[in-house]
Amino acid sequence: MAKTSRSARRAALLAGTVAVLGLLTACGDGGTAGAPRSDSTTSGAATPSAAPTDTGSTARTSTPSPDDGGSTPPAATRSAASPAAASGRCHTSELRASVGRNDPGAGQENFPIVLTNASSRTCTVRGYPGAAFLDKSGRQLGPDPKRSSATPETVTLAPGKSAWAGLSFANPEISGAHAATPASLLVTPPNERDPLKVPWRGGKVPVSGNESSVRLIPFSPGTGP
Numbered sequence: 001m002a003k004t005s006r007s008a009r010r011a012a013l014l015a016g017t018v019a020v021l022g023l024l025t026a027c028g029d030g031g032t033a034g035a036p037r038s039d040s041t042t043s044g045a046a047t048p049s050a051a052p053t054d055t056g057s058t059a060r061t062s063t064p065s066p067d068d069g070g071s072t073p074p075a076a077t078r079s080a081a082s083p084a085a086a087s088g089r090c091h092t093s094e095l096r097a098s099v100g101r102n103d104p105g106a107g108q109e110n111f112p113i114v115l116t117n118a119s120s121r122t123c124t125v126r127g128y129p130g131a132a133f134l135d136k137s138g139r140q141l142g143p144d145p146k147r148s149s150a151t152p153e154t155v156t157l158a159p160g161k162s163a164w165a166g167l168s169f170a171n172p173e174i175s176g177a178h179a180a181t182p183a184s185l186l187v188t189p190p191n192e193r194d195p196l197k198v199p200w201r202g203g204k205v206p207v208s209g210n211e212s213s214v215r216l217i218p219f220s221p222g223t224g225p
Helices: 002-034 046-062 066-085
Strands: 095-099 108-117 123-126 130-134 154-157 162-170 178-180 184-188 196-199 205-208 214-216
Touching: 095 196, 108 154, 108 184, 130 214, 154 162, 162 205
Parallel strands: none
Antiparallel strands: 095 108, 108 162, 123 154, 130 184, 162 214, 178 205, 184 196
């Protein structure tokens, strides 16, 4: 009777142990299946949401998009060209005027009117200067000069650089025109209102009568022919 009782207790203990092991195994399987995974075999939302962010960041860093690639070169070009594009015309206050040496020929007197950029920026001149001979009292001598039919060009002047325009007239001793000796030449840069006064040392100029016209040619780079 005692032997049977001990056998029954062993059987009951073994059955309980098996039941507990079974329960633990079931809980372990259920916990693993229910947890989200971050490895490459998981098809949940975690991995796909991270992938576009990483890929997009890499693409923007190593391979610019078509929009970025298209906008960068023009910006660089504008930066390189900005000094020429932003130069603008030269103003009277930025220029120094002078009259170069006479280059006579075939009865003509030919003087270069020179404008030099005295500023610290690059600027441009284009076209003809205004010009008028003045006596000692500041009164104009002779009519306004006439312009030639030459085509003007834009001359870019870096600081310290010059442009010249030709001033020509027939020698009054040859042409027979009435002459006078100016004290100065008034020079107005293209598209400006304020003039520059230059001492005139070129002798007599025609002021009336036949062959009294003074002619101008537009600005070219340099200080004269």
